[in-house]
Amino acid sequence: MSQSEQNSNTKSLPRQYGDGDASYQAAGGEVGIKQLVDDFYDVMGELPQASRIRAMHPDDLEVTRDKLTRFLCGWLGGPKLFREKYGPIQIPRAHSQLDIGVDERDAWLKCMELALEKQAAYDASFKRYMLKELFRPADRSRTREE
Numbered sequence: 001m002s003q004s005e006q007n008s009n010t011k012s013l014p015r016q017y018g019d020g021d022a023s024y025q026a027a028g029g030e031v032g033i034k035q036l037v038d039d040f041y042d043v044m045g046e047l048p049q050a051s052r053i054r055a056m057h058p059d060d061l062e063v064t065r066d067k068l069t070r071f072l073c074g075w076l077g078g079p080k081l082f083r084e085k086y087g088p089i090q091i092p093r094a095h096s097q098l099d100i101g102v103d104e105r106d107a108w109l110k111c112m113e114l115a116l117e118k119q120a121a122y123d124a125s126f127k128r129y130m131l132k133e134l135f136r137p138a139d140r141s142r143t144r145e146e
């Protein structure tokens, strides 16, 4: 039997990212996502390219970190923890009062790219997948046409 035939007969096929909670699991669940978000905001605090977007946030990032962690849990197919605590959210609306153009979007994504690189437990394929998928909500957060 070839490898592919064997795989097609196996009950527990590896799931694609985006399928059910496969991405949430690949990200290490709530604990793994919290680590990613902590690294993300730490990078934002250090990266010169991100100083403008860091300044849009409150000095104390405790609630902000909690919000992004909870949002990403649901966004990756896990439990809807943001809604549970803070109510419904719509990403463009959540950013509508901010001045976000291409530079700000790219700075946000750069922080995420560097934070993803720090996650030793993540598969390289998952890091690439996540960065690619995040482009969409990041672009939808733009409030400025360029």
Ligand code: HEM
Binding pocket: 053, 056, 057, 058, 063, 064, 067, 068, 071, 086, 089, 091, 094, 095, 098, 100, 104, 105, 106, 108, 109, 134, 137, 138, 139, 141, 142
């Ligand atoms: C494109 C660049 C982005 C910038 C500059 C940006 C900036 C911000 C800022 C300044 C806040 C307010 C933080 C606070 O007051 O605590 C915020 C809130 C938030 N952002 Fe972003 N953000 C961006 C993209 C994203 C993306 C791509 C996501 C999700 C994948 C996201 C998820 C959130 C969430 C869940 C909140 C909390 C909203 C709420 O309080 O109801 N952001 N963002």
